[in-house]
Amino acid sequence: MSHPAHHGPTATRERPRTDPAKPGPVGIVIATRNRRASLAVTVRNLLALPERPEVLVVDNASTDDTRAMLARDFPQVRTLALPVNHGALARTHGVRALETPYVAFSDDDSWWAPGSLAGAADLLDRYPAVGSVTARILVEPDGTEDPLVEELRDSPVPRPDWLPGPALGSFLAAATVLRTDAFRAAGGFHPRLWLGGEEELLAADLAANGWWLTYADHLTIHHQPSGVRDSTVRRAQGIRNTLWFTWLRRPVGPALRRTLHLARTVPRDTASLRAFAQATAALPWVLRERRVLPPEIEARLRSLEPAQRESTARSYTG
Numbered sequence: 001m002s003h004p005a006h007h008g009p010t011a012t013r014e015r016p017r018t019d020p021a022k023p024g025p026v027g028i029v030i031a032t033r034n035r036r037a038s039l040a041v042t043v044r045n046l047l048a049l050p051e052r053p054e055v056l057v058v059d060n061a062s063t064d065d066t067r068a069m070l071a072r073d074f075p076q077v078r079t080l081a082l083p084v085n086h087g088a089l090a091r092t093h094g095v096r097a098l099e100t101p102y103v104a105f106s107d108d109d110s111w112w113a114p115g116s117l118a119g120a121a122d123l124l125d126r127y128p129a130v131g132s133v134t135a136r137i138l139v140e141p142d143g144t145e146d147p148l149v150e151e152l153r154d155s156p157v158p159r160p161d162w163l164p165g166p167a168l169g170s171f172l173a174a175a176t177v178l179r180t181d182a183f184r185a186a187g188g189f190h191p192r193l194w195l196g197g198e199e200e201l202l203a204a205d206l207a208a209n210g211w212w213l214t215y216a217d218h219l220t221i222h223h224q225p226s227g228v229r230d231s232t233v234r235r236a237q238g239i240r241n242t243l244w245f246t247w248l249r250r251p252v253g254p255a256l257r258r259t260l261h262l263a264r265t266v267p268r269d270t271a272s273l274r275a276f277a278q279a280t281a282a283l284p285w286v287l288r289e290r291r292v293l294p295p296e297i298e299a300r301l302r303s304l305e306p307a308q309r310e311s312t313a314r315s316y317t318g
Contacts, residue, residue, distance in 0.1 A: 024051040025101050026117040026177060029094030032108040033060035033085055036069050038226045043074050045111035045222075051118050053104070056080060056097060058090040088198040091173065092188030098180060106221070107174040113220035120177035120219055123164055130163070131211025132178040132203075134171045135219035146223065148172065152215040156307055157300045160212075168213040169304045170203040175221045182211050192282070193244065196237030201245045207297045232271050239266055239275035247279075247286050249293045254302065261309065 028046055032039050039057070046055050058080045059066050070079050080097055082090060095103050102121055104112060112135070120133045137146035152168065159167035176199075186205040189198050203213055239262065246258045266272040293301070 024053055024117065025121050026051065026104050027054040027056060027098040027100035027102070027180075028104045028106055028112070028117075029091050029098065030055070030057045030106045030108055031060060031088065031090035031094065032057060032062065032066060034062045034064045034066070035108045035226050036062070036064050036066045038224070039066060039108040040069060040073065041224070042106055042108055042111045043070070043077055046106060047074065047076070048114075049112060049117065050114055053117055054078070054098070054100060056094050058082065058094040060085040060087070060090050086191075087194035088173070088189040089191045089194075095180060095183055095188060101180055102177055103180045103183060104177040105173040107223070109226040110174045110221055110223040113222060116219040116221065117177065119216065123214075123216060124177065124179060127162070127164060127212075127214075129210070129212055130214055131182040131206045131209075132168075132171050132176050132213045133165075133219065134168060134176045134213070134215045135221045136217055137172070137175050138220060138222050140222050140224035143222075151307060151311060153217060154307075155215065156303050158303060159214075163212055163214055165214040165216050167300070168203070168215055169207075169300050170200045171213055173199050174223065178206075179211075182206060182209065185209060192285070193241045194237055196234050197241045197245070200242070201248065204245070204249050204293055204297060204301070207300065208293055235267075236271040236275040236278075239272060240279045243276070243279035244282065244286060247283075248290055250301070251292055251298060254298070254305075258305075 030039070030042065043055060043057070046053065055076075056078045057070060059070075060082055061084050067079060067081055070077055078097070080090075080093060082093065086093065091105055102124055104117055104120065106112065116135055120135070123133050124130060134152060136149050136152075138144065139146050153166060155166040155168055157167040157169050183202075183206075186202055186209055188202065190201050193201065206213065242262065243259060246255045250258065263276070266275075292298075
C-alpha cells in the first residue's frame with residue numbers, strides 16, 4: 001500500500017511560472033461516446049480557459065463521427081480512439097497518456113469555469129496530503145446549484161484542522177481534480193464497474209493510501225445534462241456498483257446493513273432486480289478481490305451513512 005510523502009498542515013510552495021504558450025499543470029480527460037454535439041460545446045469551453053490545459057478526449061468507439069468532428073474542428077485536442085466501449089475505464093486510459101502532475105475530468109456535457117483549474121492546482125500544491133479537490137457544480141442553462149453541492153459543503157466526515165475544506169468520502173469525477181500519481185497508484189477506475197457511482201471504490205482506495213479528499217466552494221464546473229442517456233440503465237448500473245463496492249471494501253456488518261437498506265429503498269422494478277442479480281452473480285470475483293478498508297477509513301464512511309439515507313440527490317431514480 002502506498003502513502004503520500006507528506007502529511008499535516010499547509011506546505012506552501014510557489015509553483016514555477018510557466019510559459020503562457022504551454023499547457024498548465026492540469027490536464028483534462030474527457031471520456032465520450034456518441035454525444036458529438038455536447039462534446040463540441042465542452043471542448044470549445046475548455047480550450048477557451050486561461051489556464052490553457054491540455055485536453056485529451058478518449059472516444060469510447062463512437063459511431064456518430066465524433067472523431068471526424070474533433071479532427072476537423074479541434075485539431076489541437078489529443079484524441080485516444082478506443083476500439084470498443086470501455087465505460088469509465090476510458091478515463092484511466094486517458095490518465096495513462098497524460099504527463100501533467102494533476103488531472104481534471106470533464107464529462108462530454110460539462111466544463112470547468114475560468115480560474116478553477118488554477119485554483120485546484122494551487123490547493124494541491126499547498127497541501128501535499130490532499131489527493132483530490134472537488135468543485136461546486138452549477139447546472140445549466142439556469143446556473144443553479146446541483147443538489148449534491150449542499151451535501152458536499154456540509155459533509156459530516158471528520159477532518160483535520162489543516163484541511164482547507166470539508167473532507168469527503170467520495171467524489172464526482174467530472175467535478176474533481178486529482179493528483180495523477182495518486183490516481184495511478186490506486187489503480188484508476190475498476191474495469192468491471194463500467195459507469196454509475198464508479199468513483200466510490202476509487203475514492204476509498206485513495207483514502208486507504210493515505211490521501212485526503214476535499215471540497216472547494218470557490219471552484220466551479222458547469223454541467224448541462226445531455227439528453228442522450230438511458231437513465232434506467234444508469235440507475236441499474238449504479239445500484240450494482242454500490243453493492244460491489246460495499247462487498248469489496250466494507251466489513252461484514254456495515255456491508256449487510258447497506259445491502260438491506262438498498263433492498264428496501266430502491267424502486268421495485270425490473271431494473272433494480274437486474275442490478276441485484278448482476279451483483280450477486282459476480283460474488284466469486286468480488287470475494288477474490290475483497291479487501292476491507294482500514295478502520296479509520298471505514299469510520300469516515302460510517303459517518304456518511306445518516307446523510308446518505310436521507311439524501312435526495314443520491315437517490316436511485318430513472
